Amino acid sequence: MKQLKEWLKAKLSKALAPEIDQQLGLNQKLEEVRLYGISPWYQGNFWEPPVQLALRDLCRPGDVVFDVGANFGGLTTVMSRMVGPKGVVCSFEASPRIVDKCQRNIVLSGCSNVQLFHAAVYYKSYSKVPIYLGSHLNDSIYAEQSTGTQGYEVSTIALDDFVEYTKLVPNLVKMDIEGAEFDAIKGMAKTIESAKPHLILETQPEDTRCLDFLLEKGYISIDLNTYQTIENAQDYPPGVGIRNNLYIHQDRLSQVPYNPPFGFQEVTTLEASDFQGKDNGSIGLKTPLILDKGRYLIDVAFTAKGMDNDLTCGVKIGKQPIFRYHAYSNLLASSYRDWVIHLSETSKIDLYFDFLNETFDDTLLVQGAKITEITDFKNANTNLYF
Structure with a gap:
């Protein structure tokens, strides 16, 4: 988390550098653009x-x-x-x-x-x-x-x-x-x-x-x-x-629904061949994966060496993210590879790696993913509203 926070500050400071007036100073300028704001609740909060x-x-x-x-x-x-x-x-x-x-x-x-x-x-x-x-x-x-x-x-x-x-x-x-x-x-x-x-x-x-x-x-x-x-x-x-x-x-x-030891059932194992690259270097599944209602652990195997890029990765239903991490590719590949999702109904999901702000990392390699259901949560419901 500390590396992620350092990266966010450096990235935003660099992007704003041409606009910073010397009399205002960096701190005031960052405040003006509300660097530390969070997304409106209706747009999704992935913290x-x-x-x-x-x-x-x-x-x-x-x-x-x-x-x-x-x-x-x-x-x-x-x-x-x-x-x-x-x-x-x-x-x-x-x-x-x-x-x-x-x-x-x-x-x-x-x-x-x-x-x-x-x-x-x-x-x-x-x-x-x-x-x-x-x-x-x-x-x-x-x-x-x-x-x-x-x-x-x-x-x-x-x-x-x-x-x-x-x-x-x-x-x-x-x-x-x-x-x-x-x-x-x-x-x-x-x-x-x-x-x-x-x-x-x-x-x-x-x-x-x-x-x-x-x-x-x-x-x-x-x-x-x-x-x-x-x-x-x-x-x-x-x-x-x-x-x-x-x-x-x-x-x-x-x-509560947390009463270990939990039951685990392997759903599928994805190979590198199940993923495809896009023109901008982003990567996703060739074919969406259909998962039943329930809770899943997704262990993603991917490597990357890049540190000067802007990458989001996670899980989408259609075009809507339901799980997301955001940092540079090397940090995500080294520390953020175990994902957890909960589906309230049978859904088609995509595992995605999307580069933002015209950045790119040609060392990003997705080797596969193992998807496991936590069977204890098959009929569990999360909050009705969010």
């Missing part, structure tokens, strides 16, 4: 699609949910629509240079059920922590997670104190705070014991502190890109970077 799918399953109308590390609001707005007009979303963003962008996107998206809090979620309240600047929208309270330059100091809040004061008890907590997740988990230990909320945590595979703590508290952990249960660092696929883990307490398994 972290495997996490979004879990949010659609677990955020129910009327729920209280927390978005810890809201960033610019990409998932806050999803959660807002999922819990609906009778629900409550409490979003927390620590970085002073990010929180205004988050607030703006919440307002522009019409999220009247969201309250944004400018504080660092931590293991104790009424303290101060430094905010170290990231290379993009990835500031952290830890220098090793950032560029190492301290830009700000902010107040802290423990979620146990917040819950006690507001009486808002979360049914679900999504947390992505650049390596500070364990500090935040320690600060909500009472809430975890009493309410047993569902948790979605960004995770470094080698850092098992949250995993160990929550397993001891009676939770199970599921890798949202593979739907495999995680009990230790060796359970992740070899060589992976940042993951997103879903934690469900064993006492609440009957309430």
